Amino acid sequence: MQALLSSELIDAGRWIDSQGWCPATGGNFSARLGENLALVTASGRHKGRLTTEDLLTVDLQGNPVDSDLKPSAETLLHTRLYQLDKQIGAVLHTHSVASTVLSRMVTGEWLTISGYEMQKSLAGNTRHDETLQLAVFDNTQDMPELAEQLAMRWQQTPLNWGFLVSGHGLYAWGKDIAEARRHLEGLEFLFACELEMRRLGVK
Ligand SMILES: CSC[C@@H](O)[C@@H](O)C(=O)COP(=O)(O)O
Numbered sequence: 658m659q660a661l662l663s664s665e666l667i668d669a670g671r672w673i674d675s676q677g678w679c680p681a682t683g684g685n686f687s688a689r690l691g692e693n694l695a696l697v698t699a700s701g702r703h704k705g706r707l708t709t710e711d712l713l714t715v716d717l718q719g720n721p722v723d724s725d726l727k728p729s730a731e732t733l734l735h736t737r738l739y740q741l742d743k744q745i746g747a748v749l750h751t752h753s754v755a756s757t758v759l760s761r762m763v764t765g766e767w768l769t770i771s772g773y774e775m776q777k778s779l780a781g782n783t784r785h786d787e788t789l790q791l792a793v794f795d796n797t798q799d800m801p802e803l804a805e806q807l808a809m810r811w812q813q814t815p816l817n818w819g820f821l822v823s824g825h826g827l828y829a830w831g832k833d834i835a836e837a838r839r840h841l842e843g844l845e846f847l848f849a850c851e852l853e854m855r856r857l858g859v860k
């Protein structure tokens with residue numbers, strides 16, 4: 658189980674890097690390992706060139722389990738997501754140009770998306786003409802604080818598919834790594850469209 662998830666995360670990293678969504682050491686990935694544990698990328702590694710030596714197990718408080726590796730600086734966001742929704746099986750965090758720029762253009766706490774066929778790539782959507790809302794959080798280096806903000810927003814309304822951190826990037830998730838990849842790809846496409854629309858002055 659763990660070996661399969663490791664290889665799927667490594668493969669996801671290669672694909673994400675090939676899209677240009679994890680430059681330098683940006684991004685971090687994880688997969689749930691049962692109820693109270695997750696597999697997460699070690700901090701500071703290039704996410705397009707991961708090996709099994711770059712992954713470690715953490716508990717859902719973000720503490721390493723049987724490992725001397727330093728978990729991702731953003732581990733608490735991953736583990737909080739696993740605590741908030743038992744259905745979440747994988748989380749992929751990326752630093753694309755589109756998510757970084759678009760998140761800085763949002764005024765308020767939500768990005769609104771409507772009118773795109775690609776909305777159907779996001780679980781539960783069967784139409785292009787529904788209005789989707791994606792949460793946007795202010796960036797901070799204080800991960801416990803950001804994890805708390807996430808939990809507070811979740812209490813108002815459970816989030817779906819992902820959220821943006823302003824000027825930072827995207828967190829996308831799914832019931833497994835395959836679904837997290839689909840949500841990530843769909844959201845990145847939607848962001849690129851939104852950015853292009855705004856560049857053309859359509860909105
Ligand atoms: C290139 S700096 C990016 C980091 O500050 C962070 O946002 C990030 O995504 C990667 O952190 P990491 O600790 O390697 O998981």
Ligand SMILES: [Zn+2]
Nearest residue numbers: 683684750826
């Ligand atoms: Zn990041």
